[in-house]
Amino acid sequence: MNYQETLDWMFNQLPMYQTQGASAYKEDLTNTILLANYLGNPEKQLKCIHVAGTNGKGSTSHMLASILQEAGYKVGLYTSPHLKDYRERIKINGKDIDETFVVEFIAAHKSFLENTQLSFFEMSVGLAFDFFSKNKTDINIIEVGLGGRLDSTNIITPLVSVITNIGLDHTQFLGNTLEAIAFEKAGIIKPAIPVVIGEYLPETKHVFIKKAAETNSEIFFASDLITQDYPSDLIGDYQIHNKKTVLQTLKVLQDTTSFKIAETAIQLGFQNTINNTGLQGRWQQLGSNPKIVCDTAHNGHGLRIVLNQLKKEDYTQLHIVLGVVNDKNLDEILPLFPKEAKYYFCKPNISRGLDTFILYKKATEFGLKGEIYNSVSKAYSIAKENAAATDFIYIGGSTFVVAEIL
Numbered sequence: 001m002n003y004q005e006t007l008d009w010m011f012n013q014l015p016m017y018q019t020q021g022a023s024a025y026k027e028d029l030t031n032t033i034l035l036a037n038y039l040g041n042p043e044k045q046l047k048c049i050h051v052a053g054t055n056g057k058g059s060t061s062h063m064l065a066s067i068l069q070e071a072g073y074k075v076g077l078y079t080s081p082h083l084k085d086y087r088e089r090i091k092i093n094g095k096d097i098d099e100t101f102v103v104e105f106i107a108a109h110k111s112f113l114e115n116t117q118l119s120f121f122e123m124s125v126g127l128a129f130d131f132f133s134k135n136k137t138d139i140n141i142i143e144v145g146l147g148g149r150l151d152s153t154n155i156i157t158p159l160v161s162v163i164t165n166i167g168l169d170h171t172q173f174l175g176n177t178l179e180a181i182a183f184e185k186a187g188i189i190k191p192a193i194p195v196v197i198g199e200y201l202p203e204t205k206h207v208f209i210k211k212a213a214e215t216n217s218e219i220f221f222a223s224d225l226i227t228q229d230y231p232s233d234l235i236g237d238y239q240i241h242n243k244k245t246v247l248q249t250l251k252v253l254q255d256t257t258s259f260k261i262a263e264t265a266i267q268l269g270f271q272n273t274i275n276n277t278g279l280q281g282r283w284q285q286l287g288s289n290p291k292i293v294c295d296t297a298h299n300g301h302g303l304r305i306v307l308n309q310l311k312k313e314d315y316t317q318l319h320i321v322l323g324v325v326n327d328k329n330l331d332e333i334l335p336l337f338p339k340e341a342k343y344y345f346c347k348p349n350i351s352r353g354l355d356t357f358i359l360y361k362k363a364t365e366f367g368l369k370g371e372i373y374n375s376v377s378k379a380y381s382i383a384k385e386n387a388a389a390t391d392f393i394y395i396g397g398s399t400f401v402v403a404e405i406l
Contacts, residue, residue: 003099006106007086010120031118032152035126038112042126042133043156046076047257049249050156052144052185053164055302056198056242059234059273059282060164061143063246066276067269068139069093071261076132076140078153080121083280083403090128094277097131105130121145125152139259149187159259160252161188161217163208164245165199167301182207194218194252198245222248232270236283236295237312238305243270281402283309286395290387291315294395294402298324300332306396307336315392317342319383323376323401324359325352333397334366341394342386343370344379348400376404 001009036043049064051057058079065077075093082088087096105127106113113123125145132140142158144151166182182204189195189211197208200221212219226244234242250266253259273279281296283306291313297306310318318341324333325348337343345360347353356372363370373379383393395405 001103001107003103006103009110010086010106010123029150029152029155031116032122032125032155034116035112035118035122036129036155038109039126039130042129045133046129046137046140046156048140048142048156048158049160049162049253050142050144050153050158050188051162051164052148052151052188053162053198054167054181054185054299055297055305056164056238056245057143057162058296059236059239059279060162060198060242060245060249061141062277062279063232063234063242063270063273064249065091065094065141066273067246067250067261067266068141068259069276070269070272071259071265073138073259074136076128076135076137077277078125078128078132078140079143080124080145081399083399083406088278089124090131091277092132092135092137094275096278097127101131102127119152122152129156144185144188147181147184147187149184151188154188157190158188158193159257160249161190161193161195162245162249163188163195163197164242165301166201166204167299178203179207183211186211189215189217191215192217194220194256196220196222196245196249196252198222198248199241220248220252230267230270233272233274234279234282236306237309238302239282246270280406281399284406286405287393289389290319290384290391290393292384292393292395294405296399296402297396298328298398300329300336303333303336303396307338310338310392310394313392316388316390317392319344319387319391319393320370321346321376321379321383321393321395321401321405322359322363322370322397323348323356323379324354324397325350325400326354327352328354330359330362334363334368337363337366337368339367339369341368341370343368344373344383345370346373346376346379346401348376348398349404350400353398353400376401380405 090097286292323346
């Protein structure tokens with residue numbers, strides 16, 4: 001199989017949460033452990049920072065990778081989901097995994113993957129660990145896919161565990177209270193391994209403290225400890241919290257290991273995160289006159305921050321291209337959106353995408369007015385046609401909506 005045929009096989013043969021949702025989620029590490037053992041446990045050869053959280057884990061992971069690259073290290077980076085190409089998930093020093101490596105990995109292990117009935121994510125984790133191990137990375141930033149305790153990435157023993165924040169998302173898997181979700185995220189805290197908490201709430205702090213005490217792990221609350229700030233090419237207001245998480249993680253890393261990061265590496269790493277890692281979709285400006293911005297925020301916690309930032313923009317008319325997936329709590333997220341905007345309702349082109357008419361009907365209940373379009377690209381195109389030079393266009397609601405316009 002060539003690369004495209006290999007991707008088609010991966011996407012079609014195996015459960016994939018990105019497109020299928022709940023049916024692809026597995027509450028078990030058994031298959032991941034089987035795959036790791038079969039591959040010779042590449043994860044045991046890796047030095048890692050493990051990053052979980054409801055929001056901000058992608059930005060935090062990319063900033064950490066960028067700074068460590070600037071410090072001269074060979075840095076593996078595993079994140080999900082991808083926006084355009086599967087290879088975005090697995091990088092070394094900002095360069096996507098080779099197509100050849102993906103093709104050869106699947107070809108070499110196809111029988112095992114089929115016989116074990118591995119999920120798409122389980123297989124991807126094994127591929128990433130194998131790739132990083134064979135390329136002898138110095139350090140690896142591993143982003144949790146979903147939750148933490150039962151996530152496939154949770155077979156590693158990291159140098160530092162990181163939890164960015166807790167909000168209500170994926171409640172059908174992780175629980176419908178902040179405490180329950182915090183418990184799942186805290187599952188990445190390992191015995192005697194330090195943990196950095198980015199932001200906390202009264203409902204979550206005690207969960208982290210209890211887990212850290214059980215594992216004899218030193219715990220650091222970045223929001224209480226870090227006061228300095230650095231300019232960054234990631235310009236969303238919410239990055240202030242992620243930067244504090246990054247800085248505290250780097251301090252712990254340097255205090256507890258032989259890794260050294262100079263001040264200049266920190267400065268350059270923050271300033272060049274997009275260039276160094278290829279991160280997209282975080283308050284990303286796509287055009288001027290009218291100003292066009294997209295953002296992958298997709299749950300109440302993330303959207304509240306992004307939409308507050310939107311209020312600071314100057315414009316004559318606001319246009320919002322909006323689509324979501326079918327597991328979102330519309331009663332929670334739709335009231336966050338401004339009523340004065342003109343809406344272009346659409347459905348991301350995946351099976352999890354919420355039917356546009358359902359979104360439209362529910363949005364009208366909250367006073368959001370607009371039209372239905374049969375694709376994201378059409379909605380975006382009409383928004384650009386309608387917008388004057390002094391207007392503002394925002395595209396969001398789902399990672400998959402953003403992916404279609406990049």
